[in-house]
Amino acid sequence: MNSLGLSLILKMGCICAKETFTVNGRKYTVREHLGEGGFSTVSLVEDSLTHKKYAVKKIVCHGPEDQRLALKEIEYHTIIKHPNVIECIDSTHKGTADPVVNATSEVLLILPYYHKGTLANELERRGKSSDYMNPNEILEIFLQICDGVKAFHEAKPEPLAHRDLKTANIVLGEGLTPVIMDLGSVAQARIKVCGAHTAQTLQDVAAERCSMPYRAPELFNVDSYCMIDERTDIWSLGCILYALxxxxxxxxxxxxxxxxxxxxxxxxxxxxxxxxPYNEDIQQLILSMLKANPMERPYIYSVIEHAHDVLAKLEGRV
Known part of the structure; x- marks a missing residue:
């Protein structure tokens, strides 16, 4: 057999051979690569026994801090249980990250698979034909997103902020039910910044983990002495409602x-x-969240109340 024929067979073998892995005794087969971020890859997998499809998020850790953050993400999944926040079905980690000997570790999260894709996919599709959603539908989707965000802001023992809310981090379930995903950027919501070093560290983390078109202004240029709180997420919600x-x-x-x-x-x-086709009421709701000064922004409870008022007005209930 000539070398060309052999190389073709080898290539075909690579295509046909499916990668498999085991998490806590359950075997999964990788079906398709779905996407990747700065810190992880997401693949479509199938449970080898039940043939049910899941998404697996694989985080490769290059050092102890990477590993700590990845394990923290699993912990946040155990704290936040809400129908509008993605569930972590199972998880595991392998190895120990040690940059001295160039050793990496892997953290795997088994998540539900949402075949409808993300809100960003849906809006891109609609944008191509200027297929606007009706205002009632927008507010109903938005209110469900807000309910999910409220679960972070009400977390115990201390409030959490998602810090990377965007349409690409919201998957769609049945009937366009929005589900917030990617808890890799979640952090303690309230941070008292005292000094230039803390400010720079927070700014660097935000630059790595918070997408620019949805990032709150106070995270672009963190003051040396300030208070950052959960209202970073309120800015992002304003951007999401605008995108809807x-x-x-x-x-x-x-x-x-x-x-x-x-x-x-x-x-x-x-x-x-x-x-x-949107009236001033919806625009005012958006503007109430997009205040450059975070202290002028409402908390999630006021956002939900305001959105309910706009929806009631649209439905002729007030």
């Missing part, structure tokens, strides 16, 4: 052009497309 209405975050276009998102965000200059 107009298909993209108000800062996506700036990002795509390569202009300074930080400047655009810190100026908080929001404009609304005139062609979309």
């Amino acid at each position: 209405c107009y298909f993209k975050s108000p800062f996506d276009t700036v990002y795509e052009r390569g202009d300074s998102v930080a400047l655009a965000v810190m100026s908080a200059n929001i404009s609304f497309p005139e062609s979309a």
